[in-house]
Amino acid sequence: xxxxxxxxxDSSTVLDDGAVVVDGSHIAAVGARSDLVExxxxxxxxxxxxxxxxxxxAHVHSVQSLGRGIADDTELLDWLFDYILxxxxxxxAHEMEIAAKLGYLELIESGTTTAIDHLSVAHADRAFEAAGxxxxxxxLGKVLMDQRSPEGLLEDTDAALAETxxxxxxxxxxxxxxxxxAVTPRFAVSCTEDCLRGARELADRYDGVRIHTHAxxxxxxxxxxxxxxxxxxxxxxxxxxxxxxxxxxxxxxxxDADEREVLAETGTHVTHCPSSNMKLASGIxxxxxxxDRGINVALGNDGPPCNxxxxxxxxxxxxxxxxKVDNLDPTAAPAETIxxxxxxxxxxxxxxxxxxxxxxxxxADLVGLTTDVTRAVPLHDVLSHLVFAARESDVEFTMVDGxxxxxxxxxxxxxADAIREEARAVAADMDLSEARKQAQDAKP
Amino acid sequence: xxxxxxxxxDSSTVLDDGAVVVDGSHIAAVGARSDLVExxxxxxxxxxxxxxxxxxxAHVHSVQSLGRGIADDTELLDWLFDYILxxxxxxxAHEMEIAAKLGYLELIESGTTTAIDHLSVAHADRAFEAAGxxxxxxxLGKVLMDQRSPEGLLEDTDAALAETxxxxxxxxxxxxxxxxxAVTPRFAVSCTEDCLRGARELADRYDGVRIHTHAxxxxxxxxxxxxxxxxxxxxxxxxxxxxxxxxxxxxxxxxDADEREVLAETGTHVTHCPSSNMKLASGIxxxxxxxDRGINVALGNDGPPCNxxxxxxxxxxxxxxxxKVDNLDPTAAPAETIxxxxxxxxxxxxxxxxxxxxxxxxxADLVGLTTDVTRAVPLHDVLSHLVFAARESDVEFTMVDGxxxxxxxxxxxxxADAIREEARAVAADMDLSEARKQAQDAKP
Numbered sequence: 001x002x003x004x005x006x007x008x009x010d011s012s013t014v015l016d017d018g019a020v021v022v023d024g025s026h027i028a029a030v031g032a033r034s035d036l037v038e039x040x041x042x043x044x045x046x047x048x049x050x051x052x053x054x055x056x057x058a059h060v061h062s063v064q065s066l067g068r069g070i071a072d073d074t075e076l077l078d079w080l081f082d083y084i085l086x087x088x089x090x091x092x093a094h095e096m097e098i099a100a101k102l103g104y105l106e107l108i109e110s111g112t113t114t115a116i117d118h119l120s121v122a123h124a125d126r127a128f129e130a131a132g133x134x135x136x137x138x139x140l141g142k143v144l145m146d147q148r149s150p151e152g153l154l155e156d157t158d159a160a161l162a163e164t165x166x167x168x169x170x171x172x173x174x175x176x177x178x179x180x181x182a183v184t185p186r187f188a189v190s191c192t193e194d195c196l197r198g199a200r201e202l203a204d205r206y207d208g209v210r211i212h213t214h215a216x217x218x219x220x221x222x223x224x225x226x227x228x229x230x231x232x233x234x235x236x237x238x239x240x241x242x243x244x245x246x247x248x249x250x251x252x253x254x255x256d257a258d259e260r261e262v263l264a265e266t267g268t269h270v271t272h273c274p275s276s277n278m279k280l281a282s283g284i285x286x287x288x289x290x291x292d293r294g295i296n297v298a299l300g301n302d303g304p305p306c307n308x309x310x311x312x313x314x315x316x317x318x319x320x321x322x323x324k325v326d327n328l329d330p331t332a333a334p335a336e337t338i339x340x341x342x343x344x345x346x347x348x349x350x351x352x353x354x355x356x357x358x359x360x361x362x363x364a365d366l367v368g369l370t371t372d373v374t375r376a377v378p379l380h381d382v383l384s385h386l387v388f389a390a391r392e393s394d395v396e397f398t399m400v401d402g403x404x405x406x407x408x409x410x411x412x413x414x415x416a417d418a419i420r421e422e423a424r425a426v427a428a429d430m431d432l433s434e435a436r437k438q439a440q441d442a443k444p
Numbered sequence: 445x446x447x448x449x450x451x452x453x454d455s456s457t458v459l460d461d462g463a464v465v466v467d468g469s470h471i472a473a474v475g476a477r478s479d480l481v482e483x484x485x486x487x488x489x490x491x492x493x494x495x496x497x498x499x500x501x502a503h504v505h506s507v508q509s510l511g512r513g514i515a516d517d518t519e520l521l522d523w524l525f526d527y528i529l530x531x532x533x534x535x536x537a538h539e540m541e542i543a544a545k546l547g548y549l550e551l552i553e554s555g556t557t558t559a560i561d562h563l564s565v566a567h568a569d570r571a572f573e574a575a576g577x578x579x580x581x582x583x584l585g586k587v588l589m590d591q592r593s594p595e596g597l598l599e600d601t602d603a604a605l606a607e608t609x610x611x612x613x614x615x616x617x618x619x620x621x622x623x624x625x626a627v628t629p630r631f632a633v634s635c636t637e638d639c640l641r642g643a644r645e646l647a648d649r650y651d652g653v654r655i656h657t658h659a660x661x662x663x664x665x666x667x668x669x670x671x672x673x674x675x676x677x678x679x680x681x682x683x684x685x686x687x688x689x690x691x692x693x694x695x696x697x698x699x700d701a702d703e704r705e706v707l708a709e710t711g712t713h714v715t716h717c718p719s720s721n722m723k724l725a726s727g728i729x730x731x732x733x734x735x736d737r738g739i740n741v742a743l744g745n746d747g748p749p750c751n752x753x754x755x756x757x758x759x760x761x762x763x764x765x766x767x768k769v770d771n772l773d774p775t776a777a778p779a780e781t782i783x784x785x786x787x788x789x790x791x792x793x794x795x796x797x798x799x800x801x802x803x804x805x806x807x808a809d810l811v812g813l814t815t816d817v818t819r820a821v822p823l824h825d826v827l828s829h830l831v832f833a834a835r836e837s838d839v840e841f842t843m844v845d846g847x848x849x850x851x852x853x854x855x856x857x858x859x860a861d862a863i864r865e866e867a868r869a870v871a872a873d874m875d876l877s878e879a880r881k882q883a884q885d886a887k888p
Contacts, residue, residue: 069824072832073764073778106818278765279832281774308832309819314758318765320517321722330725334517374550375753375836377864378871380513388516388723388752392819393837420821427822 001404002045003368003397004033006382008052010344010357011336014382020051022364025176025402030358046407048368048397050382053356054113054137055312055367056346059212059250059271059300061118062103063088063096063127066427068304076218076280081150081443084305086435088120088143089152095426096120100127102423104134105416106310110392113137113365113400116212116248116271116300116350118184121145121153121160124167132175135405135413137365139248139350141184141212142167146195149186150439161198168206178401180351182212182248188225188236200241210246210351213237216259217251218282220444234259243268248349250300251276252290253283260286264293269349272341274318276302284326287319291337298346299338311392316342320387335387368397445848446489447812447841448477450826452496454788454801455780458826464495466808469620469846474802490851492812492841494826497800498557498581499756499811500790503656503694503715503744505562506547507532507540507571510871512748520662520724525594525887528749530879532564532587533596539870540564544571546867548578549860550754554836557581557809557844560656560692560715560744560794562628565589565597565604568611576619579849579857581809583692583794585628585656586611590639593630594883605642612650622845624795626656626692632669632680644685654690654795657681660703661695662726664888678703687712692793694744695720696734697727704730708737713793716785718762720746728770731763735781742790743782755836760786764831779831812841 007018009030019033021040029036037045064084071083091099100119107115114137119127124142131138142164146157164183172181183199185191191199203209215233216222222233229236234255237243245267252263252270263270272287290297299319301310316338323333344356354362371379375389398406405413451462453474463477465484473480481489508528515527535543544563551559558581563571568586575582586608590601608627616625627643629635635643647653659677660666666677673680678699681687689711696707696714707714716731734741743763745754760782767777788800798806815823819833842850849857 066822068822069828069833072825072828073775076774079774102818102821109818275765278769279774281768281772281776283772284769308829311819321719321762324725325722325728328725328727330520330523330723331517332725373837374546374553374860374864375755377546377867378510378512379868380871381516384513384516385752389513391835391837393817393835416818420818423821424823427824 002036002040002043003048003051003366004045005048005051005368007358008050008382008386009359010053011339011383020358020366022399022402025364027358027360027362027364029360046368046397049371050369050386052367052369052386053343053358054365054398054400055111055342056114056298056350056356057107057112057300057310057312058116058248058298058346058349059118059273059302060103060115060310061303062115063099063120064303064305065102065106066095066099066423066430068308071305077443079280081439082436083432085150085153086432086439087430089150089438090432090435091123093123093126096123097126097130098422098426100130101134101419103310104131104136105411105419108134108136108398108405108411109395110311111367111395111398112310112312113367113398114347114350114352114355116182118212119143121155125170128167128171128174128179131179133414135400135403137178137352137400139180139182139210139212141182144185144195144199145190147190147192148442149190150442152435152438157192157195157198160195161202164202168202168209172206172209176401180208182210185213187214187221188233189221193240196240196242203246208351210248211242212248213242215249215252216254219254222254232256232259234262238262238266246351251282251285253277253285260289260293264295269296269298271298271300271349272319273300273302274322275315276306278322279306284322287323288327288332296345296348297341298349299341312342313386313390313392316387335384338387339383364402365400367395369394370396446480446484446487447492447495447810448489449492449495449812451802452494452826452830453803454497455783455827464802464810466843466846469808471802471804471806471808473804490812490841493815494813496811496813496830497787497802498809498842498844499555499786500558500742500794500800501551501556501744501754501756502560502692502742502790502793503562503717503746504547504559504754505747506559507543507564508747508749509546509550510539510543510867510874512752515749521887523724525883526880527876529594529597530876530883531874533594533882534876534879535567537567537570540567541570541574542866542870544574545578545863547754548575548580549855549863552578552580552842552849552855553839554755555811555839555842556754556756557811557842558791558794558796558799560626562656563587565599569614572611572615572618572623575623577858579844579847581622581796581844583624583626583654583656585626588629588639588643589634591634591636592886593634594886596879596882601636601639601642604639605646608646612646612653616650616653620845624652626654629657631658631665632677633665637684640684640686647690652795654692655686656692657686659693659696660698663698666698676700676703678706682706682710690795695726695729697721697729704733704737708739713740713742715742715744715793716763717744717746718766719759720750722766723750728766731767732771732776740789740792741785742793743785756786757830757834757836760831779828782831783827808846809844811839813838814840
């Protein structure tokens, strides 16, 4: 297949009237359209106004999709213990599957081709199967919670780690290696030392398995960890093995200079989630400082209950605007930096090589967008347009690993209307009252 | 006409399966669809998933539309003196008309039915005519700049005020009173005391004419005003008559407690522009404090060069998220408050009575939106959805004063494709080099 248009190959390379040739799961060539159409006469050509690398959502909760909008404008502890955790605890296997499908559907329609996805404690297999069915690339993991957690989510440490190992054996490298495993402790607050050390052991035992967790998102979290461990959160994570080049820490809003030095020295990846950090009033992550220290910072939407969308374009815009006002500097967080965060930095965090740019030999994950909207008129700079003015509704084409998932605004791999319909029905029937009662005992 | 769907009549009133009956320019009834369809059998019915009051963009620069994306990630003084002012100075009458049409087109397609619009120094008549042609409601004004301004924009004080008076006589109350006049000094920095006092005199001389200006957007501005006048900016504006119930001040980021008291006591309206304040790194306006003091706060996108869109839904989301993180309180800036800012508060600032809610006897300015998008699944709370997840691409219907401007996603009053095409052509030919040279002398 040839995908042609204005090709944004990466944050510094734009080809007007360009094209990307896809052979199998990889990119065979990137260049001038006229040349490539001549060189590959047998390839079907599709044209979009803009062709770009697929976006990487480097911290997402697909299975929270059924909770979109259930707890807006709510205090954090109420948000978590009255809504989010009860929802996760109460979803049946089938409901978890629908939730995951809704999440992956939104991601694919929005131009996100790779997700680092924090699932839930139970029924993670349903999300893995859904990811395989919808064709998205992802680093997924069942959540570990073995202390300070509501009934229905609280697990025995050994059982949780054993189930994780089963899932690694079933799904790590599954679906033509589009899906890989991240051992996923929820956060230090809800995990014992044995659990955290067990997570590191599992990641070390299986080649390519990574670690993904929340870290230093809010102040009460770091206070709790410090009371438990006598250390700042990142130091504690480092102590138990949860830093390193195979570790993705979401948020990292509240870190001090010493902790940042640990992140830099260990090559730990940070996922910035600006909309979530704003909506939950967590604070503003020191992204500029992380980048200055050479830390790899990726971008994530977090979950629909704290965003409320999975639109990677809105998130790029948000990351830039928040960076500018936080630094009182309009040149901070420029489009190029933000686009890197949302593409190649995310791919690096997810551990997929040759991903996040459109280059010969790289993985064929890409998107096509229209610019036939008033928001795109005039269009002085296409990269800047993608960061500041584009929206998920502009995405018309999504390809992962050379497979077309979305074309001309239609999802090709599943019945999108049926997923939306079933999700509406499940959400309407969702009854959190029992799980909410159970969660109150664990509420701080 | 009957417009039916889930009717969000205002921030606290939602009617499932509701309808709004429009007779002429006003709303004849709001209620249950089944009742109203029976009571008004001769009215054509159109159905949308959600029906809401038209949004009010309470600070916009329609004529900057051709500069969308020309100066992203740029230092403020460069942004202003190398791009924005040179662009305004160099636009011909015809180009100004195209710029204004592009702006109003985007507003109408995005669900904004009323704009408080800061035009430019020259060719304001073209924008008034464009507003009339496209059918939007607005409070518009030619810009006044009689000191510290580039050649090409700098005007003689008396001539500027005389042209303002001509425009008031031509356009205040024009187009069935959809268009009204606001005397529009750019900001205190670029206006002499005579000019500012002259603005107040004109507003007092003509019934219903209001005043609209920028105030306390950034720190260098307030320092300059303080050096000139010996007063904080809002005190200076108050001194020369530019506070009061007929005054709209955009931004108000940098005000102290005494200034806020003046705003409250005088009934001055404030327009919050969160995306612009973030992108230009101006700072964060103390909106919560303004609201606590009883100040009427409206919402605005500002111009495409500093946003980069005129999407009122993205702006609502931004206002809420920024308010939450700024206050470190996830219950701050809740959906109801934000929706009021974007509707009825904006209408109050613009000086149109019975505007901004869907009520019997109120002006028939309303929008229809689809929720047949994955972003809207599930939909727990429609008001919350409008603030946190909806986007301009969901808008399918826009009515102003009972006239349909946009229906089923098609603009009915002008050839939208032709406007976009002409705007692309004009922008591609735009040459700012001469005007940029002229502007350097005025650059601080």
